[in-house]
Amino acid sequence: MTRPRHGAAPFHDLLAGHSRLTALALAPDGARLIAEVRSVDDEGTRHVPRLWEVDPSGARDSRPVAGSLPGDHAPAFAADGTLLFLGEREGADSADGKGEGQGTALWALPEGGTAERIAGHPEGIWAFTAAARDAGTVAYTAELLPGATDAGTHAARLRERAGIDAILYEETAAHIWRTAPGPGEPHTFVLRRGGAPVNAGGQGLAGSGDVVLSPDGSLVACVRAANDLAPDTNVVVVADAATGAGRRTFSRPGHQYYRMAFTADGTALVCERQREETHDTEWRVTLVAFDLASGEETDLLPDFDNWPWPGRAVVSPVPGDDTLWFTGDERGHCPVFRRDADGTITRLTASGAYSSLCVTPDGTTLYALRSAIDSPPRVVRLDTVTPDQHPVFLDAPGGLGPLPGTLTEVRTRADDGFSLRAWLVLPDGASPEHPAPLLVVPHGGPQASWSAWTWTWNPWPFAARGYAVLLPDPALSTGYGQRMQERGRGQYGGRPYRDVIALTDAALARDDLDAARTALAGWSYGGYLANRAATRTGRFKAIVSAAGMWNLEAFQNETEMHAYFRKIFGDPRTHRDRYETDSPHHDAAGLSTPMLLVHGGRDQGAPLGQALSLHSDLQRLGVPVKFLYFPGEGHTIGRPNHVRVLYETVLNFLDHHVLGRPWRRPAL
Template identity: 30%
Template sequence: MNSLRRWTLFAAALAVSTGSPASAQQPALSSPLSISDMMKIRHLHEVAISPQGDLVAIVVAEPDFASNSYRFELLTVDVASGKKNRIDAGTVTYHPCWSPDGAQLAFVRRTTGFAVSRYDVASGETTDLVTELPAAPSMLKWSPDSVSIGYLCRDAAASRPSESPVDAAVEGAEPIADRLFLYQVSSGKSTTIAEAAGHIDSFAWAPDSRRIALGRQPSARTSDNETDVWLVEVATGACRPLVERPGGDKQPSWSPDGKRIAYFSNDGEAAYFQPYALNVVDVETAEVQSLASAVDAQLTMIVGAPPVWSADGKSVYLTAEKGMTRHVYRLDLTKLECCQLSRELCIHRSCSWTNGRERLAMAIDSPEMPANLYVADAPDFLPRRLLELNPQVAQERLGKATTLRWSGASGAPIEGLLITPADREPDQRVPLIVYLHGGPPSNFLQGFAPEIASSAPQIGFCPVHVLAGRGYAVLCPNPSGSDGYGRAFREAVNGRWGELDLADVLAGVDEAVRIGVADPERLGLTGYCYGAYLSLRALTRTNRFKAAFLGGTFGDLSAVYGQTEVPELFEAYFGGPPWERREAFERCSPMRDAHAIRTPVFLLHARHDKRVPWSQSKELHTILSRVGTPVELVTYPRGDHTVLESRMHAETMRLTATWFDRWLKDSPGPPREADAAIAPP
């Protein structure tokens, strides 16, 4: 089949199955998507296809206001019939993992504590194998011979609370490491292995089950970017380094013949922002081959899942981002050629392959629809929707998503996702909210929630479709410093945060005004973490924005350096600590100019944020209050840098919408009934 024909079929399949504008039949639309509607969305969290490809296990999450969390449900879906079978519901469920024969499914669940459980397909019975774990295992894999189940978890002894009568914490204390445990199926016993390896962040069984490859870190510190590939002998527990060098080397994956291991690597560079490339190492000689030159330089590897070998060992499959898309790619190891398997402007998440690599299951979402379950078969891998989780969304009036392109401050092409109200007239100018992503190394994707890199929950800090339903356009730009456009683009902000990237953003606002979408007198600004920092930089440079909503913001870089869990990030971007790079740290700190801000600002922060201390928002609130600038500060008592409470998600969306209504609309009026309360009516 020629490429044009294949592309056309793929686009047609996606259009019909996602309800995109290309659909032949459009359902009658009811009302704009509300916050209440957002909090009824079910989220496809994980996907695992059986080795034979007949069943797909999925984890679905949905908001639970009674418990102020998300309720997880584990299902299997029959590929032939689409029939669903519920395995586990009402508990927190993670990491479904099939046995090699596809007869059993292991998974992690939490009731009163964490457990590794097993579901038998034939009998329908579920059995807890390992209980009372101190934390949720972060990875779960059967051995190829079905003798053992490996899992990563904190050491139980190290996790026990201190018996000291003084409730004190030691700053800088070593975090509890994740160890590799092996559960023996026959004996029912679980033992740890490779304790000398330190903290383990990933592992992979050799095809003969006799060895395990580890992604090993010296410590469990968040800022520790040093990861090496080690080997451990299952019979003896003896371990040794295979790839040991600066930077990250992680997510090992064995070739079918057991002679090579593919993994993601920083290619020996320890720079915090160094992109990952695919490497292959010979297990016997330890000779490393970097495949960076065989891959498009603009691709950003998704290292949350390991690379996958083809059945014949001649190719490796991987997931990567380019611009605002995320796709599945195949890298031919003989020809050193990389081709994109998936097509269309959509986001491919949580991909899972059968043993023979002839079938792929995946979560796919688009600007018009949250993630649904698809399967695709070789050789063309055209997607077929197997399960639609949120048919009600097709009945809602969503914003219209398009790609906006413009020239950046350096002349480089810049793009962003522009969402406009569905009922906007062609010549109608509407208030524009500029939504800035975190990072700096991050990017907006052409998905239902543009900044959400994982599959669930697809809520996001800024509910773009809710805001579009309230009459706003939303611009989500990928300025200099973003992922998905190559290393030079990513490093363009080194030592000058808030300079070139801010100029790119403001040029995008000018373009939205030029094409007649944005009302230049009604501009808003929002972002979280680095997006909030960049927003703060903008507010100290211009008064063109009439309102700002900032989450987890910061403005004094030296102060944040001294309190954050990732000081190495600042050293990497600025070439050293504040006492060595004082001029750059001070120049890029907007807190020193915060007294000049006249734009009304809403501040949101979690009090236990270890990435960005909430004292930064407190300081900004004090400054703005003293100079008479309208400002509000709301802090949440729980949660770290990421908050996973359903009520808090709903409340954040409500606060965002009402703040912009207050300052960007001539007559905002009372909040809509569906959005007035935290819980849906």
């Protein structure tokens, strides 16, 4: 069993306190590359962003951006090369001197100059975008209270509501947790140099922060909800940036659009289109293009069966060039793909998971963040044409030293003959003479994949403690073609659970793993599969269920995503069979394995009542249970010190029940 060296910090402490690369931005001329790096503050209570300069050529070391301060984040560039970002700075007054710009504001920082606040809003700005060729136009998203039309009237209403937190919903409270807390609604504002912000949201362009400008700054596009009767549908609105007057709208019943990008000539809008899963239809995602003149919608990936869940498309900056690049899951990786004008798809990277793509102005080079199961995000450079290339790594913060183990794969066949795979992390020292205990960790989602580095539920703290970790991709995982969705449709606790068990059996056929010492831990949908396993099998010595679902009937009435889950499971009064088949609480009598429950008090995705109900059943049945509760956390555990507590508690729980060691209450 691998143990930390005497005096050395446990690996999970190093992980919780490590700096994280989270975003990239490339200057219009391709000469400057800016990375957002989040580091833990001195108290260990939060991650503080900072902007770093990365040399695109790789010749010079990275360094903090001159003139940037801790807290600056969301970097982007104006057309003239001015660095734009969001941040809060002490002593920054609003333009009118009335304090109406307090909170997160939009700043401009010329190279070698001083940051200037160019836009603010009461309670802050959420997100922004800049025009590619018009240096004077930006669009940003901020809240307005009902009846307010601009920052001034919004601030006045905030003052009137001082000490009041009541909110009256006259239509529906659905999706209230997906926006900023409070009664305000997101609106899009367009700001031109020397002018006042135009409330494009006044013409119905309220949105979620997904807003883009055309390259010349003349058009702004945003998404908004269709109506309360169609929660699975949204509308893309394209409006005049100067007046907010609507030009075009695009929608399709049962579909939602995200992550927009105008083409370089401004004639089309490229979006991700998503059809959510129902009991009878599979989840499906593709990239589409809207022709702004004709209104025609074109599927850009009609025959691409990787089912990659493509990320935001990066369009060629060269007018007239219809090439675009995107990322998407593929069999345990998340490569970069190039789509040519004729529809040809080329995979540009051989391994790893890529994000935050940036393309140079001549369209010949890409910069990105690359991570993998065994590597945190790093800044890399790629060319835009070579298939299956290996990237050039650039100097930037965020690197991590040697990991306490090795990474390999496990493959097997499911009960329907489908080919399954999983990542397997092996701790140092695992061998036939010293087989390692195994921890099985199904992912959340369920539409997701173990393809990238994660900061919570990371396998390496467990490997550092001597555990092998299996990361299975069962039915409903992304990156395995549409068939992977079809085979899991309508059976949350059926085939995906059986796939996890099949991969577990395949892993335990290895002679360097100990089949008598196994455990399972999952978060979100993985927590649901953990609860499913707890009622179906006694093979595991311990089970950890984090933010999981237990009583599906109660869950789909309480969750912020109730409309989505109602489509999958139907009305419990008319589709009792679906709930009886898939809701673990119906099989509570099968509980016998010691369980650790982990939940956040502000979790609106999987509400706290799910954990409380499971905890009650476990106590009623006399099953050993512990409950790790984070009152201030949501669906994920994010505060660095909380992450430390999470890992230490889970590791000690596993050591006790899997390895037979005395229980140790975490010091914190």
